[in-house]
Amino acid sequence: MRKTTIISLILICFLSACQTDKDLKGTWIGDYSSSFDSENPTMIFAIQNLMTFENNKVYAQGSYRDYGTDQIRESKISFFSNNIVFNDEYSEDNPLEYYEIVKVNADSLVVKIPNNNSLHIYRKLSEKLKNNQKPELTGKKFSWKNEIFQDTIYFVTDSTFKRKSNQDPRFKTSRWERINHRGFDILFLDGDVPYLIENKKEKTIELRTFHKTELKHIMTELQ
Structure with missing residues:
Protein backbone atom coordinates (compact mmCIF):
# COMPACT_ATOMS: atom_id res chain seq x y z
CA MET A 1 0.00 0.00 0.00
CA LEU A 129 2.30 38.54 -33.23
CA LYS A 130 5.52 37.78 -35.11
CA ASN A 131 6.27 40.38 -37.77
CA ASN A 132 8.88 40.61 -40.54
CA GLN A 133 7.96 44.00 -42.06
CA LYS A 134 10.87 45.84 -40.37
CA PRO A 135 9.54 49.42 -40.63
CA GLU A 136 12.26 52.09 -40.59
CA LEU A 137 12.37 54.42 -37.57
CA THR A 138 15.74 56.20 -37.65
CA GLY A 139 15.52 59.85 -38.70
CA LYS A 140 11.72 59.86 -38.66
CA LYS A 141 9.14 61.72 -36.57
CA PHE A 142 5.81 60.20 -35.50
CA SER A 143 2.67 61.19 -33.67
CA TRP A 144 2.09 58.61 -30.92
CA LYS A 145 -1.39 57.80 -29.62
CA ASN A 146 -3.08 55.30 -27.35
CA GLU A 147 -6.22 55.42 -25.21
CA ILE A 148 -4.32 57.05 -22.32
CA PHE A 149 -2.08 59.73 -23.86
CA GLN A 150 -0.69 61.21 -27.06
CA ASP A 151 2.75 62.54 -27.87
CA THR A 152 5.23 63.20 -30.66
CA ILE A 153 8.39 61.12 -30.88
CA TYR A 154 11.46 61.74 -33.05
CA PHE A 155 14.03 58.96 -33.60
CA VAL A 156 17.01 61.27 -34.01
CA THR A 157 19.67 58.61 -34.63
CA ASP A 158 19.81 54.82 -34.52
CA SER A 159 20.16 55.00 -30.73
CA THR A 160 18.65 58.30 -29.49
CA PHE A 161 15.13 59.75 -29.54
CA LYS A 162 13.19 62.80 -28.33
CA ARG A 163 9.67 63.14 -26.95
CA LYS A 164 7.72 66.39 -27.34
CA SER A 165 6.30 65.83 -23.84
CA ASN A 166 9.79 65.83 -22.31
CA GLN A 167 10.57 69.40 -21.31
CA ASP A 168 13.51 68.59 -19.03
CA PRO A 169 16.57 70.42 -20.47
CA ARG A 170 18.91 68.01 -18.68
CA PHE A 171 17.68 65.05 -20.73
CA LYS A 172 16.99 66.31 -24.24
CA THR A 173 17.41 62.85 -25.74
CA SER A 174 16.93 59.31 -24.46
CA ARG A 175 18.16 55.95 -25.67
CA TRP A 176 16.25 53.49 -27.81
CA GLU A 177 17.08 50.05 -29.16
CA ARG A 178 15.44 47.49 -31.37
CA ILE A 179 15.83 43.72 -31.56
CA ASN A 180 14.29 40.80 -33.38
CA HIS A 181 13.81 38.01 -30.88
CA ARG A 182 12.58 34.74 -32.37
CA GLY A 183 10.61 36.66 -35.02
CA PHE A 184 9.17 39.26 -32.64
CA ASP A 185 10.05 42.88 -33.54
CA ILE A 186 10.77 44.60 -30.20
CA LEU A 187 11.34 48.29 -29.43
CA PHE A 188 13.04 49.37 -26.19
CA LEU A 189 12.61 52.98 -25.05
CA ASP A 190 14.62 54.10 -22.03
CA GLY A 191 12.74 53.56 -18.77
CA ASP A 192 9.66 52.01 -20.39
CA VAL A 193 8.23 48.52 -20.80
CA PRO A 194 9.12 46.80 -24.10
CA TYR A 195 6.97 47.58 -27.14
CA LEU A 196 6.01 44.91 -29.66
CA ILE A 197 5.93 46.25 -33.22
CA GLU A 198 2.91 44.46 -34.60
CA ASN A 199 2.13 45.82 -38.04
CA LYS A 200 2.80 48.59 -40.58
CA LYS A 201 0.16 50.08 -42.87
CA GLU A 202 1.45 52.83 -45.16
CA LYS A 203 2.45 55.71 -42.79
CA THR A 204 1.10 53.99 -39.66
CA ILE A 205 2.89 51.58 -37.31
CA GLU A 206 0.88 49.55 -34.78
CA LEU A 207 2.49 48.56 -31.48
CA ARG A 208 1.32 47.04 -28.23
CA THR A 209 2.48 46.68 -24.65
CA PHE A 210 1.47 44.09 -22.07
CA HIS A 211 1.39 45.87 -18.70
CA LYS A 212 -1.38 44.03 -16.76
CA THR A 213 -3.70 44.49 -19.74
CA GLU A 214 -2.70 44.85 -23.37
CA LEU A 215 -2.50 48.42 -24.63
CA LYS A 216 -2.40 49.26 -28.33
CA HIS A 217 -0.38 52.19 -29.67
CA ILE A 218 -0.46 53.93 -33.04
CA MET A 219 2.54 55.77 -34.50
CA THR A 220 1.78 57.87 -37.59
CA GLU A 221 4.70 59.25 -39.58
CA LEU A 222 4.91 63.04 -39.81
CA GLN A 223 6.55 65.02 -42.60
Missing part, protein backbone atom coordinates in the same frame (compact mmCIF):
# COMPACT_ATOMS: atom_id res chain seq x y z
CA ARG A 2 2.78 2.40 0.95
CA LYS A 3 4.66 1.60 -2.25
CA THR A 4 1.54 2.34 -4.32
CA THR A 5 1.10 5.68 -2.54
CA ILE A 6 4.72 6.66 -3.22
CA ILE A 7 4.38 5.73 -6.90
CA SER A 8 1.16 7.76 -7.13
CA LEU A 9 2.85 10.80 -5.59
CA ILE A 10 5.79 10.50 -7.99
CA LEU A 11 3.38 10.24 -10.92
CA ILE A 12 1.44 13.31 -9.76
CA CYS A 13 4.67 15.32 -9.41
CA PHE A 14 5.82 14.17 -12.84
CA LEU A 15 2.53 15.11 -14.51
CA SER A 16 2.55 18.47 -12.71
CA ALA A 17 6.10 19.16 -13.91
CA CYS A 18 5.14 18.20 -17.47
CA GLN A 19 2.21 20.62 -17.36
CA THR A 20 4.46 23.41 -16.03
CA ASP A 21 6.95 22.82 -18.86
CA LYS A 22 4.08 22.89 -21.36
CA ASP A 23 2.79 26.19 -19.92
CA LEU A 24 6.29 27.70 -20.08
CA LYS A 25 6.99 26.79 -23.70
CA GLY A 26 7.17 29.85 -25.95
CA THR A 27 8.29 33.47 -25.65
CA TRP A 28 7.64 35.79 -22.71
CA ILE A 29 8.06 39.58 -22.77
CA GLY A 30 9.16 41.53 -19.70
CA ASP A 31 6.61 43.73 -17.99
CA TYR A 32 7.60 45.10 -14.58
CA SER A 33 9.08 44.29 -11.21
CA SER A 34 7.00 44.73 -8.05
CA SER A 35 7.32 44.28 -4.31
CA PHE A 36 6.27 41.11 -2.48
CA ASP A 37 3.43 42.91 -0.69
CA SER A 38 0.36 41.58 -2.54
CA GLU A 39 -2.00 43.99 -0.73
CA ASN A 40 0.03 47.05 -1.66
CA PRO A 41 2.26 46.15 -4.63
CA THR A 42 4.76 48.74 -5.74
CA MET A 43 6.05 48.92 -9.29
CA ILE A 44 9.83 49.22 -9.11
CA PHE A 45 11.03 49.25 -12.72
CA ALA A 46 10.18 48.08 -16.22
CA ILE A 47 11.76 44.81 -17.36
CA GLN A 48 13.35 45.19 -20.78
CA ASN A 49 13.99 41.52 -21.39
CA LEU A 50 12.51 38.56 -23.28
CA MET A 51 12.80 34.86 -22.51
CA THR A 52 12.01 31.92 -24.80
CA PHE A 53 11.56 28.44 -23.31
CA GLU A 54 12.61 25.81 -25.83
CA ASN A 55 14.06 22.29 -25.65
CA ASN A 56 14.64 22.38 -21.86
CA LYS A 57 16.59 25.64 -22.12
CA VAL A 58 15.81 29.33 -21.89
CA TYR A 59 17.07 31.85 -24.45
CA ALA A 60 17.00 35.47 -23.27
CA GLN A 61 17.69 38.85 -24.87
CA GLY A 62 17.30 42.33 -23.39
CA SER A 63 18.15 46.00 -23.69
CA TYR A 64 21.58 47.39 -22.85
CA ARG A 65 20.33 47.84 -19.28
CA ASP A 66 19.28 44.19 -19.08
CA TYR A 67 22.38 42.26 -20.16
CA GLY A 68 22.58 43.83 -23.64
CA THR A 69 21.03 43.39 -27.08
CA ASP A 70 24.18 42.12 -28.76
CA GLN A 71 23.81 38.54 -27.60
CA ILE A 72 21.23 35.87 -26.85
CA ARG A 73 21.90 34.38 -23.42
CA GLU A 74 21.45 30.63 -23.16
CA SER A 75 20.54 28.99 -19.86
CA LYS A 76 21.83 25.73 -18.52
CA ILE A 77 19.77 22.63 -19.34
CA SER A 78 16.76 22.34 -17.05
CA PHE A 79 14.57 19.23 -16.75
CA PHE A 80 11.39 19.78 -14.69
CA SER A 81 13.09 22.50 -12.65
CA ASN A 82 11.72 25.66 -11.06
CA ASN A 83 15.06 27.40 -11.56
CA ILE A 84 16.34 29.32 -14.58
CA VAL A 85 20.12 29.46 -14.45
CA PHE A 86 22.10 31.50 -16.97
CA ASN A 87 25.12 32.06 -14.77
CA ASP A 88 25.59 31.07 -11.13
CA GLU A 89 29.32 31.83 -10.87
CA TYR A 90 30.01 35.53 -10.54
CA SER A 91 32.75 37.32 -12.43
CA GLU A 92 33.24 40.99 -13.28
CA ASP A 93 32.60 40.33 -16.97
CA ASN A 94 29.77 37.85 -16.43
CA PRO A 95 27.31 38.84 -13.67
CA LEU A 96 25.05 36.42 -11.87
CA GLU A 97 21.74 35.66 -13.55
CA TYR A 98 19.59 33.16 -11.70
CA TYR A 99 15.80 33.07 -11.28
CA GLU A 100 13.26 31.00 -9.38
CA ILE A 101 9.87 30.40 -11.00
CA VAL A 102 7.18 31.52 -8.56
CA LYS A 103 4.06 31.10 -10.68
CA VAL A 104 3.06 30.41 -14.28
CA ASN A 105 -0.28 30.30 -16.05
CA ALA A 106 -1.53 30.66 -19.61
CA ASP A 107 -0.53 34.31 -20.05
CA SER A 108 1.73 35.38 -17.18
CA LEU A 109 4.99 34.22 -15.63
CA VAL A 110 6.32 35.37 -12.26
CA VAL A 111 9.97 34.84 -11.32
CA LYS A 112 12.22 36.11 -8.54
CA ILE A 113 15.92 36.47 -7.92
CA PRO A 114 16.98 34.49 -4.82
CA ASN A 115 17.38 36.67 -1.71
CA ASN A 116 15.68 39.58 -3.47
CA ASN A 117 12.47 41.26 -2.32
CA SER A 118 10.82 41.81 -5.69
CA LEU A 119 8.88 39.77 -8.22
CA HIS A 120 9.50 39.96 -11.96
CA ILE A 121 6.41 39.69 -14.16
CA TYR A 122 6.45 38.51 -17.78
CA ARG A 123 3.62 38.16 -20.32
CA LYS A 124 3.17 35.39 -22.89
CA LEU A 125 3.49 36.38 -26.56
CA SER A 126 1.26 34.74 -29.14
CA GLU A 127 3.08 33.35 -32.18
CA LYS A 128 0.57 35.31 -34.29
